[in-house]
Amino acid sequence: MSVLLLDRIGATAVLTMNRPEQRNALDLELRAALAEAVAEVRDDRAVKAVVLTGAGSHFCAGGDIKAMASGDGERDIFEGRERIRKIHRWFDELVDLEKPVIAAVDGVAFGAGLSMALAADFVLASPRAKFCAVFARIGYAPDMGAMYLLPRAVGLSRAKEMVFSARVVDASEAVTIGIAQQIVPGDLREAALAYAERFHSAPTEALGLVKSVMNHAFESDRRSVYAQEAMAQAMCRESSFHQEATRRFLAKEPPLYQWTDTPKTHA
Secondary structure (H helix, E strand, O other), X not given: OOOEEEEEEOOEEEEEEOOHHHOOOEOHHHHHHHHHHHHHHHHOOOOOEEEEEEOOOOOEOOEOHHHHHHHHHHOOHHHHHHHHHHHXXXXXXXXXXXXXXXXXXXXXXXXXXXXXHHOOOEEEEOOOOEEEOHHHHHOOOOOOOHHHHHHHHHOHHHHHHHHHHOOEEEHHHHHHHOOOOEEOOXXXXXXXXXXXXXXXXXXXXXXXXXXXXXXXXXXXXXXXXXXXXXXXXXXXXXXXXXXHHHHHHHOXXXXXXXXXXXXXXXX
C-alpha cells in the first residue's frame, strides 16, 4: 500500500497522505513520497491546482515519534540537523509551488501536520479539525517551517502563545485567527476539489509569479517588491493567456477566467 496517493481529477492533483492507522504521521517513507510527488506536480503543466489531504479521519499528526525515537541512538547532532535540512528541501518546494494549493484538514493537524497545512495557500477545515503547535509537549522546537509560516498566518504574539502553550486550536478559532479560510460542514474533499477547480481556467503562470513575490514580501523592502512587480507584469503581458483574455475583452466575449461562488460538484 502506497503511503501517498496521487490522483488527478481534471486539472487538479490530489495528494493524500495515506497512513490512516498512524493518523498520517510523517515517517521517512511518506516524506520521500511527498518530495517526489511535489516535484511531479510542479513539473506537470497540465496540473493547475493541488489538493493536499489525509486518508481516514485525520489530516496529519506530525512527525512519527515512534520512528524518530527508534533512530535517536544512531544519530549524532549533525545527522539530526541534516534530517531537518532534507525536509526543508522538499517542503520549500511545496511552499513555493507556483500553483494554488488547497489543504483539506479533517481531524488533527498537529506539529509538522500544522506546518503542512500552513504550506497551503488556502485551508478548508471540517468542523472537527484541530490544529496544534504541539512541539513543546516533547521538548522540541517547531520545525518544518512552522517558525516562519505560523507568525505570518496569525501574527507574532499569537504564534508565540500557540507554540509556548502547545494548546489545541479548534476549527472555529482557526478561521478567526487566520489559519483556515472556512469551515466545511459537508463533504470536505468535494469542497476542496470544487475550490481547486475554480483555478482550472486561471492564468497559472501569472498566479505563480504573484505567489512567489507575495511569499517573500514580508522580508523584502518596498522597492524590491516594486522591482519584482515590474518583472512579473512584463512577463505576464507577453503571455498567450493575456493575449487571448484581452482579445475576448475587446470583442465583448465571455472572460477566459472568472471566479465563481457556485462551483461545480464532483459527486
